[in-house]
Amino acid sequence: MIYRKVRTNLSRTLSAIEQDKATSDDYVKCILADPQIAAYIVQAVVEEFKDMEIDEIIPCMGEPTVTLKFPERLGVKVQNTGNESVDEEDGKIIYDIKFPVYYKGKKKEFIINIEAQKSSKKSKLGYKLENRITYYMGRMISEQKGTEFSGSSYDDIKSIYSIWICMDTKKTDDSIIEFGMKSNLIYGKIKKIPKISKINGALINVRTRTAKNRELSKNRLIAMLEELFSKSEFLEKKKILEEDYGLKMSVELEGRMNEMCNVSDYWEEVALQTGRKEGREEGRKEGREEGRKKQAMETALKLKKKGHSLEDIAECVDFDVETVRKWLVS
DSSP: OEEEEOOOSGGGGOOHHHHHHHHHHHHHHHHHTSHHHHHHHHHHHOGGGTTSOHHHHGGGBOOOEEEESOHHHHTOOBOSOOOEEEETTTEEEEOSEEEEEEETTTTEEEEEEEEEESOOOHHHHSSOHHHHHHHHHHHHHHTTBTTTBOTTOGGGOOEEEEEEEEEEEOTTOOEEEEEEOOOOOOSSOOSOOOOOOSEEEEEEEEEOOOSTTOOOOSSHHHHHHHHHTSOSOHHHHHHHHHHHHOOOOOHHHHHHHHHHHHHOOHHHHHHHHTTOOTTSOHHHHHHHHHHHHHHHHHHHHHHHHTTOOHHHHHHHHTSOHHHHHHHHHO
C-alpha cells in the first residue's frame, strides 16, 4: 500500500484520547484497503466483477493509496503520492482509499474510492450523506481532465465508483444502495438508448454487532464486515474469517486487526455515538458522552482562537457544524 498523511495543523492540537480515536480510524482504513477486503467490496458493487472469485479479482487491482492522520503510530512510511483532489475554485477533498481496477487485462479501467463513514445521519453530519457522495462522484470524473484524458477525448474517461461504508446501521437496516446516472427515453422511438456508466456510487450499511447472539446479515459482504469489526475475541474472529470467508491472514492484516483492538474499541465508540446501550450501564454511557462533549467544546474554543475554520473544527472534534457553531457563539 501507499500511505500518505493528512496535511493539517489540527493533528497537533488533538488530545491523547482524540488521537487514539483517529488512530482507530487509520487502522480501519488500512484493513478496508487490504486486497482481500477491497476485492470483496469490488465484487459486491462493480457489475463486471460480480461473477468472479476473490482470488481472481485481487490481481486486477492496482496498489491502493491510503490517507492516514497518524501514520507514525502505525509504523508506516509516508509517500507523497496522494489521495488529494485540489481545485482552485471548488477547494480540496481527501479520499480515504483510492485504487485502480482493471477488467480483462487493461481493456477497461475503473477508479475505486472507498470511504469509512461512522455515521450517515443528517443530525450528526449536518448534511445528507448522499449529497456528499454525489460531490465525490463528480470530482472523481472532473479531476481526470489533464490526467486520464485531454481536450475533447471524452471516450478516455475512466468509470469511477465512490463506495461508502457506514457503520452505525440499525439491526434490521443492513443494505447496499447503488447510486449512478441512468438514461430514460422521454419522447420518441429509438432502438438503443445510450447508457451512462461512468459515474457510480454505493452506500454499504453495516450494523454494529457487539452481541454474540446477533444474527449475521444475509449479504455475504456485510456479514464479513460485521465479523471483521465485531467485538468477538480476536482468535475466534480470526478463525471465522479464515474458515467462513476464505481470508488468508497475512502478517499485516492480522497485525492491523490486533493493533486496532489494542488502541481502542472502534465499535464501542460507534455504539456510543448512535445511542445504543449494548450491555453497558446507561448512566456510564451518558457520563462518557457528556465528558466527550465537554472535551470537544474545550478543543473547539482553542481551535477557534488559532483561527481555524468552523468546518475544520467540526471535523476535528467529531460533532456537526451547527452544534459547534452554537458552542462558539455562546
